[in-house]
Amino acid sequence: MRKLIKWFKHQQILTISAPIVLLIAWEFFSRMEILDPRFFPPPTLILQTLIDMGAGGELFHHIGVSLLRIFCGFLLGVIPAICIGLFMGMYKWFKTFFSPIIMIFMPIPTLAMLPIILILFGIGEFSKMVTIAISVFFPVAINTAAGVANIDPIYTDVAKNFQASSKDFFLKIALPGSLPVMLEGIQMGQAIALLTIVAAEMIGANSGIGYVIWMNYKAFLLPEMYVGLLLISFFGYFFSLLLRGLERKLLPWK
Amino acid sequence: MFKIQIRQLEKQFVKQHQYVDVLENISIDIKKGEFVCLLGPSGCGKTTLLRILAGLEKPSLGDISIQHENKQNPLQSMVFQESGVIPWMTVEENVSFGLKMRHMPTDYIHEQTNHYLEKVGLRRFRKLYPKELSGGMKQRVSIARAFANNPEILLMDEPFAALDEQNKFILQEELLSIWQETEKTVLFITHSIDEALLLSDRILLMSAQPGKIIEDLPIQMQRPRSIEQVRASEDMTNTFLNIWEHLHREVKHARSANH
Ligand SMILES: Nc1ncnc2c1ncn2[C@@H]1O[C@H](COP(=O)(O)OP(=O)(O)O)[C@@H](O)[C@H]1O
Ligand SMILES: [Mg+2]
Numbered sequence: 040m041r042k043l044i045k046w047f048k049h050q051q052i053l054t055i056s057a058p059i060v061l062l063i064a065w066e067f068f069s070r071m072e073i074l075d076p077r078f079f080p081p082p083t084l085i086l087q088t089l090i091d092m093g094a095g096g097e098l099f100h101h102i103g104v105s106l107l108r109i110f111c112g113f114l115l116g117v118i119p120a121i122c123i124g125l126f127m128g129m130y131k132w133f134k135t136f137f138s139p140i141i142m143i144f145m146p147i148p149t150l151a152m153l154p155i156i157l158i159l160f161g162i163g164e165f166s167k168m169v170t171i172a173i174s175v176f177f178p179v180a181i182n183t184a185a186g187v188a189n190i191d192p193i194y195t196d197v198a199k200n201f202q203a204s205s206k207d208f209f210l211k212i213a214l215p216g217s218l219p220v221m222l223e224g225i226q227m228g229q230a231i232a233l234l235t236i237v238a239a240e241m242i243g244a245n246s247g248i249g250y251v252i253w254m255n256y257k258a259f260l261l262p263e264m265y266v267g268l269l270l271i272s273f274f275g276y277f278f279s280l281l282l283r284g285l286e287r288k289l290l291p292w293k
Numbered sequence: 294m295f296k297i298q299i300r301q302l303e304k305q306f307v308k309q310h311q312y313v314d315v316l317e318n319i320s321i322d323i324k325k326g327e328f329v330c331l332l333g334p335s336g337c338g339k340t341t342l343l344r345i346l347a348g349l350e351k352p353s354l355g356d357i358s359i360q361h362e363n364k365q366n367p368l369q370s371m372v373f374q375e376s377g378v379i380p381w382m383t384v385e386e387n388v389s390f391g392l393k394m395r396h397m398p399t400d401y402i403h404e405q406t407n408h409y410l411e412k413v414g415l416r417r418f419r420k421l422y423p424k425e426l427s428g429g430m431k432q433r434v435s436i437a438r439a440f441a442n443n444p445e446i447l448l449m450d451e452p453f454a455a456l457d458e459q460n461k462f463i464l465q466e467e468l469l470s471i472w473q474e475t476e477k478t479v480l481f482i483t484h485s486i487d488e489a490l491l492l493s494d495r496i497l498l499m500s501a502q503p504g505k506i507i508e509d510l511p512i513q514m515q516r517p518r519s520i521e522q523v524r525a526s527e528d529m530t531n532t533f534l535n536i537w538e539h540l541h542r543e544v545k546h547a548r549s550a551n552h
Contacts, residue, residue: 193373193375193377194377194379196349196371196373196377197373197377197379197390198394199348199349200347200348200349200369200370200371201367201370201390201391201394201395201438201442202367202391202394202395203394204394207394211382211390212379215381216381218381290381291422292380292381292382292422292423292424293424
């Protein structure tokens with residue numbers, strides 16, 4: 040047990056040591072001007088810029104805008120994806136019917152569809168949410184379908200033998216049984232949503248974290264640009280922690 | 294009138310574009326309250342026969358009928374070969390599963406669930422998930438779930454095959470005690486002769502593929518029986534040898550047919 044704790048601590052130290060070494064090296068080389076500080080400003084300067092930008096208040100506006108887009112777009116994609124995924128997993132005919140649509144659209148990067156999305160939904164907030172929704176839809180739908188298909192047939196037999204109705208089968212067997220794989224898909228979807236929103240904001244927006252990165256790059260304000268990158272990294276980490284926690288809550292039986 | 298009647302049952306499966314006879318001309322009558330063991334080499338079609346009775350497979354030919362006396366009760370419940378305990382439900386939720394699916398009154402569900410949790414000694418573990426249980430405990434859940442559902446007949450597919458000897462003895466005794474209390478009709482599959490001798494009123498011996506009933510042996514030893522008594526009894530030893538010879542011949546026959 041003691042040994043285990045020791046090993047665990049060791050593990051934790053190992054985990055955080057790589058990023059710290061990287062940061063220290065970056066700081067050092069940048070200060071020594073071995074790395075060009077115009078392109079690679081030292082991390083301490085970036086942190087200072089973050090604090091200054093935060094004090095200005097505008098940064099929070101951009102963060103809020105991005106988060107709202109991600110949140111709404113995410114729900115807009117995940118909910119139909121789960122429904123369609125469950126149907127595909129449960130009914131073979133539906134899978135046969137719907138798979139080609141997924142096959143056709145999945146390989147197209149959502150960003151390449153941005154012009155069409157803009158034509159269809161205008162340049163407002165909704166088109167950004169749709170962009171995220173589409174990019175989130177595929178991994179979640181595919182994983183949900185796989186999750187249902189991978190439920191051990193013995194549980195289907197058990198449900199049949201104990202006379203479960205279709206509704207009960209759906210709620211007590213298909214949904215909880217597919218949840219672990221479905222959540223993996225949602226985890227993937229979350230990462231993709233973040234990638235998509237930043238890229239979309241760089242192309243056609245006048246607010247959001249992606250916009251902050253792009254505008255500051257164009258104005259050659261590189262520390263400010265790095266602040267944008269830092270925020271994305273932070274939110275990516277934060278969201279996956281959030282989902283991990285949700286997973287633990289939803290899957291006490293795993 | 295028999296509780297279970299099987300008449301000239303045949304079952305074929307399609308395997309690699311060929312018909313394979315799995316069950317051939319099976320006719321069985323089982324009386325109400327009887328504990329019948331179906332004993333045969335593995336692959337002879339025991340599970341298939343049970344699944345047909347459970348309504349999970351359709352017979353190719355022939356009839357089965359199970360007398361449905363009390364319409365409040367379900368016709369049959371099955372204890373599956375591999376633990377069919379549902380991993381995302383707690384012990385308690387698993388045991389009450391059948392009752393909930395049939396939308397029984399809450400009081401009745403509580404009463405039945407508590408009773409059988411007590412019977413199999415899992416009351417303390419009611420809130421645990423199956424991953425936290427040992428193999429023996431999982432099979433207890435499976436048995437409690439089937440009995441709590443209060444079916445007209447019980448179908449058990451080698452429920453103890455994966456357990457170690459000690460656990461097996463304990464669970465066999467628990468099963469017998471529950472069975473004697475409820476007086477249910479049980480069709481129990483096993484490939485262990487000892488288990489069949491300990492548990493049954495009657496042993497049906499099956500041949501290797503295609504499965505046929507080749508012997509119908511009544512076991513008259515009085516109950517309650519213990520393993521020691523079964524081992525000590527001369528009658529039982531003779532029956533054991535008789536069955537063993539039959540099975541031995543079947544397995545050898547199947548081998549030579551395959552090569
Ligand atoms: N769904 C199925 N499709 C094709 N063959 C099957 C199927 N189920 C069982 N079989 C075959 O039927 C035979 C009997 O199987 P089973 O009833 O499981 O035997 P046992 O339970 O006695 O070991 C085996 O040869 C098996 O391969
Ligand atoms: Mg079997």
